[in-house]
Amino acid sequence: MHLEISKLYKQFPTEQGPLLALKDINMHVDTGELVCAVGASGSGKSTLLRLVAGLDTPTGGEITVDYERVTGPGADRGMVFQKYTLYPWMTVQQNVEFGLKLQGMAKQQRRERASYYLDVVGLTKFAKSLPKELSGGMKQRVAIARALACHPKILLMDEPFGALDVQTKEAMQLFLLDLWKRTRCTILMITHDVEEAVFLSQRVYVMTARPGTIQREITVDLPDKRTYAMKREHQFQAYKHEITDLLRGKPDMASV
Numbered sequence: 001m002h003l004e005i006s007k008l009y010k011q012f013p014t015e016q017g018p019l020l021a022l023k024d025i026n027m028h029v030d031t032g033e034l035v036c037a038v039g040a041s042g043s044g045k046s047t048l049l050r051l052v053a054g055l056d057t058p059t060g061g062e063i064t065v066d067y068e069r070v071t072g073p074g075a076d077r078g079m080v081f082q083k084y085t086l087y088p089w090m091t092v093q094q095n096v097e098f099g100l101k102l103q104g105m106a107k108q109q110r111r112e113r114a115s116y117y118l119d120v121v122g123l124t125k126f127a128k129s130l131p132k133e134l135s136g137g138m139k140q141r142v143a144i145a146r147a148l149a150c151h152p153k154i155l156l157m158d159e160p161f162g163a164l165d166v167q168t169k170e171a172m173q174l175f176l177l178d179l180w181k182r183t184r185c186t187i188l189m190i191t192h193d194v195e196e197a198v199f200l201s202q203r204v205y206v207m208t209a210r211p212g213t214i215q216r217e218i219t220v221d222l223p224d225k226r227t228y229a230m231k232r233e234h235q236f237q238a239y240k241h242e243i244t245d246l247l248r249g250k251p252d253m254a255s256v
């Protein structure tokens, strides 16, 4: 799998005139990578992910998945949004099966596929529950199972833990890292949370706001096994400060 974003521009018409949301964005994600784009509010993160998902069209540049141009939504890209997007009237199992049903998969096969991914996210016992009976973290695990069940080439995550309390968010970050290792899925996540980006990623793209650009690409050279304790270590804190300073627009003394 190879996702390539080249010379991407997005401009929106507004009452005050054209608004340049994304300017000359160049990024890539390869098989098995977990990459985050981090930026302040208004840096165009959601716009970027919507373009990759094919939910909107760029003003300039292009996005390719395995060298094929993205022209609309496709089963090769699975989405997980911040707000729980489960259908409230469907059981957990039905929610996970829904995309497969749309793809025309036979009943027995989709039941088995959904059960497999509910097991992967540890929610087998809740297959018959309705979303309202689940906690926020559990709902996001269902949303992840639903996206993975369609066997996407890449999982696109838009602030997936943004609506969760701090403890649940940390638990979900560890859950995602474990899932990523077990399934070897490829993930592009956007977040405004610097600590989250450093904790999860192998590479981080740091964005600027108005217009949204890629300011820096940082390879996070931390041990593969990430732990809570690691967050207090010097190297982790150094990455966090480097990215926070970039977002604040402080001069980076290392590059002067």
Ligand SMILES: Nc1ncnc2c1ncn2[C@@H]1O[C@H](COP(=O)(O)OP(=O)(O)OP(=O)(O)O)[C@@H](O)[C@H]1O
Pocket (backbone or CB within 6 Å): 012, 013, 014, 019, 021, 039, 040, 041, 042, 043, 044, 045, 046, 047, 048, 192
């Ligand atoms: N449909 C639209 N029409 C006009 N302007 C838009 C539209 N969508 C986004 N924008 C503008 O584009 C810019 C980037 O928005 P976007 O939501 O992508 O940023 P973001 O980094 O995801 O922000 P946040 O973290 O607050 O969600 C903002 O200035 C926003 O107002």
